[in-house]
Structure formats: C-alpha cells, structure tokens
Amino acid sequence: MILAAKVLPNRDDCSKWKTSKDGGFTVKEVRKTISSELDLNVALDNFWRNKAVTPEVNMFFWKAKDGKIPSARALEKRGIRGLNTTCSMCGSGVDDSKHILVKCQATNEVWKQILWWLKLPLSQQIYTVKYLLQTVGELGLSKKRADVIHAVFSQTMRSLWNARNRKVFEGKRMCTYKVVEEIKENSFEWITN
Structure with a gap:
C-alpha cells in the first residue's frame, strides 16, 4: 500500500x-x-475462500451468504418491476436467496440428503446460510473436514441456484435425486483434484 x-x-x-x-x-x-x-476464515461475515472450489462457486457462495444473488425479490429491490416474486420451485415462498437456498420445501429435501450424506447431525430447520455455517462451525471439526463441508455446501447452493434458474428460464422441474447426484459428483471432483 x-x-x-x-x-x-x-x-x-x-x-x-x-x-x-x-x-x-x-x-x-x-x-x-x-x-x-486479515484472517478471512475467522468470522462468518468474512469471505471464506476454499481452494477445493472453483472461483465462480466461491463468489456465488459469498454472494449467497450475504443475500446478494439476483433473485426476483433482489431484482425488485433494485428497481426492476413486473417480476413474479413467488418461488418457482414450491409456489409458496418469496423468491429471495434465503428461501431459494435454505427455506424452500424443494431445496430443504436436497439439504436433508446432503447433510445425511456428510453424516452431519443437523436435524433442525435451516434458517439462513449463515446459520448453517455457524451450526457446522460449532461442531469442532478439523480444518480439512470443515473445508470439505464448505466445498459441498458451496456446490449445494450453486446447484440449487442452477435448478431454480432451469425452472424459471426453461420451465424444467427440479428433480431432487438429480440435483443431489450433481452435488456429489462435482464435490468429489473438486475435492480429489
């Protein structure tokens, strides 16, 4: 400087x-x-850069954590009018990052399967991305295990966002099984390379 x-x-x-x-x-x-x-891994409010994840997914994770992805609700707040702000996947919630990534019934099923796959003892409702990270942070995991979980969580959020976009822009319904398999495949590829 x-x-x-x-x-x-x-x-x-x-x-x-x-x-x-x-x-x-x-x-x-x-x-x-x-x-x-700065120690970028100290607080949840700081950007957690994981080398096992692509820069694109790291950036998405950072934006999602802070609710900055371009959901219909976020675009409406930025002045874009005429958007349907109802969740396209479940039809009942608001199309915002919190709902799309953790609160939607459709995405919640994906999270349940991913948490089971990771053998994480999180049975309670997930409220926000920050809450999810905080809860995992309290488990006292090793750095290596925490990095793996972060990589899988990042991929999960990115895959859920892609599934949402396929529904919004192509009319394709989300298949939980396919999304979970995509998350597992991509996470495994990143972590082993």
Whole structure:
C-alpha cells in the first residue's frame, strides 16, 4: 500500500508498492498484503475462500451468504418491476436467496440428503446460510473436514441456484435425486483434484 510520499529532489516522480521488494505493483502482492492483515476464515461475515472450489462457486457462495444473488425479490429491490416474486420451485415462498437456498420445501429435501450424506447431525430447520455455517462451525471439526463441508455446501447452493434458474428460464422441474447426484459428483471432483 502507498502510505507515505517522499520528496526526492533531482528524481522523477514515481509510485512504489510498499510491501513489494522491488516496489512493483502486482495483484499477487495485494493478495499477500490483504491475507497477512486479515484472517478471512475467522468470522462468518468474512469471505471464506476454499481452494477445493472453483472461483465462480466461491463468489456465488459469498454472494449467497450475504443475500446478494439476483433473485426476483433482489431484482425488485433494485428497481426492476413486473417480476413474479413467488418461488418457482414450491409456489409458496418469496423468491429471495434465503428461501431459494435454505427455506424452500424443494431445496430443504436436497439439504436433508446432503447433510445425511456428510453424516452431519443437523436435524433442525435451516434458517439462513449463515446459520448453517455457524451450526457446522460449532461442531469442532478439523480444518480439512470443515473445508470439505464448505466445498459441498458451496456446490449445494450453486446447484440449487442452477435448478431454480432451469425452472424459471426453461420451465424444467427440479428433480431432487438429480440435483443431489450433481452435488456429489462435482464435490468429489473438486475435492480429489
């Protein structure tokens, strides 16, 4: 970071990146500086970057956790009118990130099967993505197991969103079995590579 300026007579003006050995600016140096200043895995409000998951899914997970995915309700809040804000998968809830990803009856069945597959003792209702993460965080899992669970949860949310989009834009009904199998296949592929 450029934190101070020095006046050096008889020299041309220049900028130097403070943490870089040669003073050059690179994205790698920015990441190194930020990661040395912050532990991104400490709090749920911070972005949890998992190397077992693609950057696209990590970004989706981050947006979903904060309710920032472009659901019908979110688009309506941004001024887009005329959208049907009823959940396309169950027909009863509001099409917002919380409902689509954790509260919808259709997605809840997917979560039940994924939690069973992961052998996680979560039998109570899932209220939000943050609540789900907090509950898993309280289980005292090893870092490796927590990363695997995070990767599977990220894939689960991405697959649920894709299923919702197939319903909204293509009229295709969500098949719980196919979504669960997609989650397992993609998670296994990411974790083993």
